[in-house]
Amino acid sequence: MLILRRILATLPILLGAAVFTFVLTRVLPGDAASFLASGQASPEEIAALRAQLGLDRPLHAQLMHYLMQLARGDWGQSFTTGQAVTADLLQRLPASLELTFFAFALALAIGVPLGVAAAVRPGSWVDHLCRAVCTAGSCAPTFVVGLLLIYGFYFLLGWAAEPIGRLDALVAPPPTRTGFLLIDAALAGDAAAWRSALAHLLLPGISMALFSVAPLARITRSSMLAVLGSDFMRTARALGLPRRQALFGYALRNALLPVLTTLGMVFSYMLGANVVVEKLFAWPGIGSYALDALMASDPAPVQGFVLLVAALFSLVNLGVDLLGSLADPRAGEAP
Amino acid sequence: MTHRRPSWRPSPAQLPLLPAALLLVLALVGPALAPHDPLATDVANGLQPPSAAHWFGTDQLGRDVFSRVLVATRLDMAIAFAAVLMSALAGNLIGAACGFLGGALDRWIGRVVDVLTAFPLFVVAMALVAALGNSVSSVIYATALINLPFYIRLARAEVAVRRHAGYVQAARLGGTGDARILLFVLLPNALPMLAVQMSLNLGWAILNGAGLSFIGLGVRPPTPEWGVLVNEGAQFILTGQWWVALFPGMALFGAVYAFTLAGDALRDLLDPRRRT
Amino acid sequence: MSGVLLQVRDLSVRFRRRARSVVHALDGVCFDLAAGQTLALVGESGSGKSVTALALAGLLDPAAEVTAGSVRLNGTELIGASAKTLQAVRRGELALVFQNPRRALNPIRRIGRQIEDALQARRPRPARAARERAIELLAQVGIAEPAARWHAYPWELSGGMCQRVMIALALSGEPALLIADEPTTGLDVTTQAGVMDLIAAQARQRGMATLLITHDLALASGRCDRVAVMHAGHLVEDAPVGALFGAPAHPYARHLILSTPRLGLPLQALRAVPGEVPDLGRTDLPPCRYAERCERRLDAACERTPVLSAFAPGHRVACWNPL
Secondary structure (H helix, E strand, O other), rough: OOOHHHHHHHHHHHHHHHHHHHHHHHHHOOOOOHHHHHOOOHHHHHHHHHHHHHOOOOHHHHHHHHHHHHOOOOOOOOOOOOOHHHHHHHHHHHHHHHHHHHHHHHHHHHHHHHHHHHHOOOOHHHHHHHHHHHHHHHHHOOHHHHHHHHHHHHHHOOOOOOOOOOOOOOOOOOOOOOOOHHHHHHHHOOOOHHHHHHHHHHHHHHHHHHHHHHHHHHHHHHHHHHHOOOOOHHHHHHHHOOOHHHHHHHHHHHHHHHHHHHHHHHHHHHHHHHHHHHHHHHHHHHHHHHHHHHHOOOOHHHHHHHHHHHHHHHHHHHHHHHHHHHHHOOOOOOO | OOOOOOOOOOOHHHHHHHHHHHHHHHHHHHHHHHHOOOOHHOOHHHHOOOOOOOOOOOOOOOOOOHHHHHHHHHHHHHHHHHHHHHHHHHHHHHHOOOOHHHHHHHHHHHHHHHOOOOOOOOHHHHHHHHHOOHHHHHHHHHHHHHHHHHHHHHHHHHHHOEEEOOOHHHHHHHHOOOHHHHHHHHHHHHHHHHHHHHHHHHHHHHHHHHHHHHHHOOOOOOOOOOHHHHHHHHHHHHOOOOOHHHHHHHHHHHHHHHHHHHHHHHHHHHHHHHOO | EEEEEEEEEEEEEEEOOOOOEEEEEEEEEEOOOOOOOEEEEOOOOOOHHHHHHHHHOOOOOOOOEEEEEEEEEEEEEEOOOHHHHHHHHHOOOOOEEOOOOOOOOOOOOOHHHHHHHHHHHOOOOHHHHHHHHHHHHHHOOOOHHHHHHHOHHHHHHOHOOOOOOHHHHOOOOOOOOEEEEOOOOOOHHHHHHHHHHHHHHHHHHHHEEEEEEEHHHHHHHHHHEEEEEEEEEEEEEEEHHHHHHHHOHHHHHHHHHHOOOOOOOOOHHHHHHHHHOOOOOOOOOOOOOOOOOOOOOOOHHHHOOOOOOOEEEOOOEEEOOOO
């Protein structure tokens, strides 16, 4: 029941997103009809085309028409690729998702332990490192970090893979099953492709992760500090509970609850940062797709991108909500 | 509630405000201090590493990177300030109205805010710039819009809390209208918190603006702006000419850091209870 | 002296505050507790009662520092003891019950499982046995339908029930000493009585000594063998309950008793304790911390720190001018 309610709660957001993109298209300069018709078309032909596209009807009718189209799965066509936007997006989505999940996992793996360690040993070098990372991380623009990493690890040290695309130019991609190179390569048993894919994920992934490490570490640290000073932790000590159990079973579990709510925000930020990172590393994802379309004044892909991102964000938030209610049995109770 | 006037003797607590102040000074007088014309090209001397003549080296067109970075300060600061001021002003008015009046207005604005926060901020910026055209003003509006929900919520919370305070009731009894109460009683009390948030937001707005111009939205070459400079220099990283992109990058980092420091220092100065 | 379970000598604790100042929370606290006895530690807020309890168990804040003193439980020195020793003591002989029981329990863990955690920490045993023992303990502390209640979360239980769970947790290690820090504050009167009855019954049954920390004199009078009065970090009087209430020696103790409502006494007869507890962060704290409020102050004599000395058999007081 709760799940249903939560799902219903995301609908207004999706609706809002659709309305938003609709409003944007009407504001975009350049009449779609004029664009489609070639330069020599007569005004009558353009008018006919406009009527065909439904651009001459009142605004609210156009909105309804637009919403119906979206619901049917018709998200328009890209002028630049000539394909349906949905097809383009679906084809490029796995690339963005793989990168985002990788960066997300990385940020969690670094940020949370760092915050916990800093809280458990206040004033130690770990605590200071945590604070330094939090400050530096939230001040460093993702693209600058990316460039620094490229310069350091690719140009100077030669350790990193060439920062272009998802695979080495000489490595053949594995047969596409999921679109996630790591998974596809593993499924095909292709070690070379797997290693190449991982190598190419590293620099963009780290660039994206660094900015998110900061808020994660900060919230984990403050949450953990609060929990460690709480009454029930004192009880745990008074009972002589083993240190590991008190720290992980009692303290950490409670401390992670506020961190969970941050996860949605972090993922949301990453969906946006995707655009910058994909451009920098020539990553063939939805971000670079939308950006190229934007530069070419091709409106449909941009709308599609915005809608997709809103949908992804809602999905992730839903997931985080559900996780939260699983983790915290108080969820749903009156405070 | 006591208002503490900032003292003018620089105390240790005020030290962190200096970098931000320095940046503001540079924004104002920077262009006059530039050793070279930021737009002057000299292709023969292109891509020279940092030297005595060119502290930050030259870019592919022989332009002095240091001068360009210095001059860019003004534009970056201006964009960020304009955006933050806009969103703070609008956000405060809207949020205060919501908190004070409640009811249907509050509910509907709340819903719009929820929808707005559902979008990754960068994506909203992209979409807005796409709609409004590729110009500096679009970037300012986009950055302002992104920050809007934050200020709305802040002001709404502050006002909602104080709405029922004694002095407000007294003002009401005295016949003061709602609008006057809002503007002259409630808003001034929210100001210290506001100053802190604005300073922290500034750093964020700088990041955002630079990010947008990096991907080609907003400010475009040859106008010197940090994001643009990084974009221009990005391709040369692969061939080892790091100075073209990384100096502007460091400037960005430094600016954001300066305003974050300033925000934290302001918070400590204005509300010592909140020191972490 | 056989039967002395707990021996506290010269316990002094101070807290470091932010602005580099120091709060002298406890100074030279001394008392004994025999096995099976109940001692009430009473005083106003800020008198140092809770600090004493936490100091005994080694559960003070990191900002606190035991500057002097010794605490011996069954011969084991607790002050400065290693973490291992303290843990062993807490798993066995020493148990605590805190104020605000709902906050003192892990909010996202079922209470039955929390009891099992405590049991397993004391003495590892098979899961089945732990489950049975946990349910048994819940029954012993008077929780109805213990098997069903095992699954409850703290926020689903009333304050009184949470306190019973805390007592069950405390009893899981068969302690020799139970320290109860304001166990009934915040509970309604009927629940209070129930909880205190439970503690008393369990203490009797197990031959357990109880150190009851409370600001409620009435509570102390009905339930305890001995009462120790604290003021501003000093232990000022230590007497059997009858002796204290019948003939208090310290002026502060007398004022405390006069300010406690009693059956048969008209409300108008209640008197507030004069003055205020001194700020323990002051650098100029007088040696006798009650002197500034005391109407029996002797100018020259009361400039020295009062020492706990025998007033009558089994009755000690720290005062230069006792009643």
